[in-house]
Amino acid sequence: MLHRTCLAIALATLALPTLADEAKKAHTPTAKELLAKASPVEWRTPDPQNLVYMDLPQGRVIIELAQDWSPEHAANIRTLIREHYFDGTAVIRVQDNFVTQWGDPDGDDKAKAKSLGTAKQTLPPEFTRKLDKSIPFAKLPDGDVYAPEVGFSDGFPAARDTAHGQAWLTHCYGAVGVARDVGAETGNGSSLYAIIGQAPRNLDRNLAVAGRVIQGMPILSAYPRGGEPMGFYDKPEQRVTIKTVRLAADVPEAERTPIQVLRTDSKTFTAVIDAKRNRKDDFYTLPAGKIDICNISIPVRDPTKKAP
Amino acid sequence: MLHRTCLAIALATLALPTLADEAKKAHTPTAKELLAKASPVEWRTPDPQNLVYMDLPQGRVIIELAQDWSPEHAANIRTLIREHYFDGTAVIRVQDNFVTQWGDPDGDDKAKAKSLGTAKQTLPPEFTRKLDKSIPFAKLPDGDVYAPEVGFSDGFPAARDTAHGQAWLTHCYGAVGVARDVGAETGNGSSLYAIIGQAPRNLDRNLAVAGRVIQGMPILSAYPRGGEPMGFYDKPEQRVTIKTVRLAADVPEAERTPIQVLRTDSKTFTAVIDAKRNRKDDFYTLPAGKIDICNISIPVRDPTKKAP
Known part of the structure; x- marks a missing residue:
């Protein structure tokens, strides 16, 4: 043979x-x-106002914020970044075939939680967007199990439902979503997750997609999975501390990571x-x-x- | 709010x-x-003849062989296991959002490659199976982007195409496939891969699926991604050595991992x-x-x- x-x-x-x-x-x-x-x-070249550098011990993760899809989240995340909220927070949860989540390990404990500074505590959901002719949409002809139509909209995988007049970003690999509590308005961008497995498209329209990882997924996807339910780390020492999170716009041009999409x-x-x-x-x-x-x-x- | x-x-x-x-x-x-x-x-309780225990430094991975779908591969893998072929081989490749692959690091070097013993060097492809009424198939009503029909067949996610009289196993998360060279008959089961990202369904019908990981995916999915093209590790010390691979049937019943599907x-x-x-x-x-x-x-x- x-x-x-x-x-x-x-x-x-x-x-x-x-x-x-x-x-x-x-x-x-x-x-x-x-x-x-x-x-x-x-x-x-992505707008530096929409580019987030998250520096982890293993290297830099770059996220492009979805300004057109979740503008209130993008603005709040910018505020949090500029007030250095994320520096010293950590990767707190890695659930296999699902998400890597980061934020304040004490975020759920009101007594210990880090102050959000001038950032907002709650935001409008921004899970979907009203369908509008101004929204670019390069339709994929292959069909989709979850949505009537899928395609790309200015750098983001997206879906739309013309019958119901809605468009939204899809939870594909590398999508960055806004963690939240039970209430739809409890997310504020202080805790984010990245999709690290088979696209959990059932999250679409139930959570806000704030952006997309454009560099560094191999860092976020390879952390040890947590032993607690939902992949939370059971011991504080398992968490990976985030060194700094900066907006590219706030970094001198000569020091920015050269990247084009x-x-x-x-x-x-x-x-x-x-x-x-x-x-x-x-x-x-x-x-x-x-x-x-x-x-x-x-x-x-x-x-x-x-x-x- | x-x-x-x-x-x-x-x-x-x-x-x-x-x-x-x-x-x-x-x-x-x-x-x-x-x-x-x-x-x-x-x-x-899976047939112990189809259950593979792969012991890694991080713990045990359990694979169920797809005896009905790739019987020649299952038989060859059993031979390799029983002749201790895999003991001391390694995880040689981790490509982000794609596969973790293991086998003989020198497998491609004829002079240094480990002997396959009495196992076969080449096998019939077994990429698809002739559609037959005897093949169980619980059809999923949701549709699929890639195949005319998808569903479950005795514990495995599968697809079928009645027009062309074919059925095959789908490359979903955890699917264990047979690495091969360019030729369709060059796979023999001595190097296997597990899917660790968004299901690469374009692999369906182009490679043999030999089984499915039923325990231990959080181990296989969290290894550092390799720096060489296709995720191969560039330094030998990055490889993870496989301690032993055993068939559950060859392990005394009292020492088997209790597992049901x-x-x-x-x-x-x-x-x-x-x-x-x-x-x-x-x-x-x-x-x-x-x-x-x-x-x-x-x-x-x-x-x-x-x-x-």
């Missing part, structure tokens, strides 16, 4: 014209190949999705033909480096 | 008859409540799925109404303990 494989590889190496043509036809371009050819205008309304992004949807090469012989909104990663690059 | 929440909680505590009735109506049962009422016959054709399993699909309580006010096959966890329990 190995013999046959070796023969195929050997023939491919010989690159006989007809075989090479066949290979070309069969091979879908890779994301890397497509990104190498992307036009510079297809990359955007591929525009989700660009031709290259559409091509990247299609290449994954119909991936066919020597290894993947059977293309899926479809793709789930949460199986699509939005490419980022360091613009100071040549290759993305 | 907090005041309103407190009032709601206070009223609930008072448990006025009408309010209690309302609460009862609104509250879907939790998985825990449903499992507490499950009949003993709804739980099955909820039957996927049971009424309780259907109720657990429905409770998650339509979850509505004080926290989740808007039920999703739908559920993705890969958002469903199959409950397990320690039958020596009272509560599951």
